[in-house]
Amino acid sequence: MTIDQKQGNLQEALVAAATHSLVGNSKNETLIDFSLPSPKNENYRFLPISRQLEKNFTSEQLISTAPSSNHPTITSWLGHEAIVVSFQNGRLTQISNQPPKEEMLIVSLQEALEKHPEKVDPILGKLALPDPFTTINDAAAREGLFIWVSPGKVIQHPIHIIHSQEAIATGSSHTRLVVSLDPQSEITLLEEFQSTGSSPFFQTQVTEMECQSESKLNYVRIQNDSGRAYQVANTVIRQHDKSIVNACTITMDGEVIRNNFSIMVDGEFCESNFNGLYLLNKKTIADNHTIVDHQKPNSQSNELYKGIMNDQSRGIFNGKIFVRPHAQKTNAFQSNRNILLTDTATINTKPQLEIWADDVKCSHGCTSGQLDEEALFYLQSRGISKKAAQGMLLYAFASEVIKGVSHAGIQTHLDQLIQERLSHTL
Amino acid sequence: MLNIRNLQAKIGEKQILNGIDLNVKAGEVHAIMGPNGSGKSTLASVLSGREEYEVTAGEIDFLGRNLLDWSPEERAREGIFLAFQYPVEIPGVSTINFMKTALNQIREHRGQAPLDAVAFLGLMKEKMKLVEIDQSLLSRSLNEGFSGGEKKRNEIFQMAMLEPKLAILDETDSGLDIDALRIVANGVNKLRNKNNATIVVTHYQRLLEYIVPDFVHVLYKGKIVKSGTKELALELEAKGYDWIKSETAVV
Numbered sequence: 317m318t319i320d321q322k323q324g325n326l327q328e329a330l331v332a333a334a335t336h337s338l339v340g341n342s343k344n345e346t347l348i349d350f351s352l353p354s355p356k357n358e359n360y361r362f363l364p365i366s367r368q369l370e371k372n373f374t375s376e377q378l379i380s381t382a383p384s385s386n387h388p389t390i391t392s393w394l395g396h397e398a399i400v401v402s403f404q405n406g407r408l409t410q411i412s413n414q415p416p417k418e419e420m421l422i423v424s425l426q427e428a429l430e431k432h433p434e435k436v437d438p439i440l441g442k443l444a445l446p447d448p449f450t451t452i453n454d455a456a457a458r459e460g461l462f463i464w465v466s467p468g469k470v471i472q473h474p475i476h477i478i479h480s481q482e483a484i485a486t487g488s489s490h491t492r493l494v495v496s497l498d499p500q501s502e503i504t505l506l507e508e509f510q511s512t513g514s515s516p517f518f519q520t521q522v523t524e525m526e527c528q529s530e531s532k533l534n535y536v537r538i539q540n541d542s543g544r545a546y547q548v549a550n551t552v553i554r555q556h557d558k559s560i561v562n563a564c565t566i567t568m569d570g571e572v573i574r575n576n577f578s579i580m581v582d583g584e585f586c587e588s589n590f591n592g593l594y595l596l597n598k599k600t601i602a603d604n605h606t607i608v609d610h611q612k613p614n615s616q617s618n619e620l621y622k623g624i625m626n627d628q629s630r631g632i633f634n635g636k637i638f639v640r641p642h643a644q645k646t647n648a649f650q651s652n653r654n655i656l657l658t659d660t661a662t663i664n665t666k667p668q669l670e671i672w673a674d675d676v677k678c679s680h681g682c683t684s685g686q687l688d689e690e691a692l693f694y695l696q697s698r699g700i701s702k703k704a705a706q707g708m709l710l711y712a713f714a715s716e717v718i719k720g721v722s723h724a725g726i727q728t729h730l731d732q733l734i735q736e737r738l739s740h741t742l
Numbered sequence: 743m744l745n746i747r748n749l750q751a752k753i754g755e756k757q758i759l760n761g762i763d764l765n766v767k768a769g770e771v772h773a774i775m776g777p778n779g780s781g782k783s784t785l786a787s788v789l790s791g792r793e794e795y796e797v798t799a800g801e802i803d804f805l806g807r808n809l810l811d812w813s814p815e816e817r818a819r820e821g822i823f824l825a826f827q828y829p830v831e832i833p834g835v836s837t838i839n840f841m842k843t844a845l846n847q848i849r850e851h852r853g854q855a856p857l858d859a860v861a862f863l864g865l866m867k868e869k870m871k872l873v874e875i876d877q878s879l880l881s882r883s884l885n886e887g888f889s890g891g892e893k894k895r896n897e898i899f900q901m902a903m904l905e906p907k908l909a910i911l912d913e914t915d916s917g918l919d920i921d922a923l924r925i926v927a928n929g930v931n932k933l934r935n936k937n938n939a940t941i942v943v944t945h946y947q948r949l950l951e952y953i954v955p956d957f958v959h960v961l962y963k964g965k966i967v968k969s970g971t972k973e974l975a976l977e978l979e980a981k982g983y984d985w986i987k988s989e990t991a992v993v
Contacts, residue, residue: 694829694830695844696818697817698823699844699845699847702813709835713834
């Protein structure tokens with residue numbers, strides 16, 4: 317079958333799937349000329365994801381939720397107080413420790429659409445940005461989660477969403493997450509992706525989060541798929557006046573991981589801190605495309621993405637900062653730093669700043685290279701073995717990214733993940 | 743303790759050391775002086791095992807064994823310490839953590855058990871006094887944002903912690919004001935004893951007023967062209983290096 321035929325099949329399958337869409341049929345027009353992104357698409361220039369999807373999946377497998385054998389109860393390493401949500405092969409199977417409904421709603425998206433459409437409709441499908449994988453998710457997603465926090469409510473216990481893939485057969489999962497934080501509310505949300513099995517699977521998740529004024533969102537995502545994951549995670553956060561977002565994305569394993577992470581700063585005096593760390597080995601490809609769009613004045617964004625590439629792995633970073641004409645007094649900082657441990661590992665990095673306002677402070681920087689020889693020698697000259705010295709330098713480099721994670725238990729866990737990965741790296 | 747014979751070394755294609763002979767015994771302080779580019783820092787680098795330098799001829803014997811066989815960390819574990827001319831800034835690694843790792847790797851090499859947190863802290867407090875360094879500085883990222891004086895004091899603090907047999911101070915006086923110089927020199931003097939030795943590499947005589955050498959050697963064009971006692975340093979200060987240069991030219 318030719319690529320064109322495959323794309324044609326995929327388009328037909330999507331049109332058929334869209335009739336049962338959670339997001340509604342409103343976006344059917346995007347399906348008319350649908351195709352997976354070609355290398356000519358600037359946003360996917362360095363990422364061979366379409367080729368790999370076409371090679372490893374039929375159109376049917378790209379859309380249909382993969383079967384799974386059992387649905388065990390999941391516990392969180394965060395302890396028994398955490399609110400635990402489990403998705404298994406894309407099916408919502410568990411929500412435990414739900415707080416009282418007047419404080420917070422945490423329900424399936426279907427239930428939310430039925431009972432609370434006034435809360436869901438303004439967000440679902442409204443925040444996500446145009447992207448071929450969002451189009452697929454719009455049509456194919458059958459399950460999702462909705463979280464709403466009532467005004468002024470600070471949810472003390474973290475919410476742990478665990479996506480488990482049991483890849484016993486080639487297939488896919490498409491899930492949707494909608495978060496609505498009312499004014500002055502706060503949550504800590506941890507999403508973890510993990511998998512077992514040796515069959516390739518394709519996973520998309522579209523996340524839309526609305527942060528009303530003076531709300532605070534702490535968000536951590538761990539992508540630690542040991543299996544053959546092809547994952548695209550599209551996240552859009554919209555911030556209103558004086559809201560704060562602290563986000564951190566850790567990417568380690570999988571075949572191809574693409575994160576489109578976007579923050580729309582639609583309020584004044586907002587703070588957006590978003591970090592990322594990719595610790596890659598083997599042939600993993602991790603691509604982080606980020607956008608922070610300053611649409612209103614007086615806000616601040618800080619972005620720090622770091623990567624360590626081993627073996628034949630590949631990192632891709634693209635960071636866009638937009639400062640719209642009205643967004644005076646914006647402070648926007650971006651930094652992307654990379655260490656390549658082998659000659660066969662690669663990194664493509666591209667900062668992109670588009671600034672239309674004149675009274676702003678913006679900076680960006682990116683570096684790629686090996687470990688600093690001078691620093692290594694300094695540590696060795698004090699009696700530390702070369703291997704231990706490399707470990708110290710890599711750990712110091714990587715752990716900076718998680719410094720801003722405020723929940724102690726999550727930070728400790730991330731720290732352990734980093735140490736464990738580095739101990740296998742050297 | 744240290745016996746250098748006909749040491750020749752190059753970096754890239756550039757020959758820098760052209761046959762150095764030097765003998766350092768326990769309890770001694772040797773000063774290596776010389777004009778810029780004479781090879782002083784190269785000698786310090788070769789002794790500490792910096793890989794960019796290639797030893798093309800000669801031998802270095804340290805306590806009866808061939809120093810050139812050892813990696814930089816093995817040299818440190820055997821008791822060689824280099825105080826850097828330009829201490830490296832390492833973000834994310836605190837001096838405390840770094841010293842704990844270093845000290846325990848050295849102890850492991852010597853067949854000693856690692857120090858526990860309490861013993862380490864006790865040792866650290868004792869050595870901090872020696873160089874008048876504050877604990878808050880040691881909790882920060884190694885040398886990051888330190889002033890010139892703080893960096894050099896941190897070097898001597900590390901030296902105090904590791905108690906080397908042979909300390910090499912590479913231009914430790916550069917970038918120091920007079921107060922910092924006094925503190926650093928005091929630290930070095932307090933660490934001197936009959937079982938260890940010090941090599942002070944310096945351009946100026948100033949440091950030698952505080953750390954009084956037993957021997958002074960003048961390095962020029964990669965060779966020791968003159969050796970003497972501390973009076974030689976004073977003579978150099980008075981006459982400048984041109985005197986050595988012309989004398990060498992005549993020879």
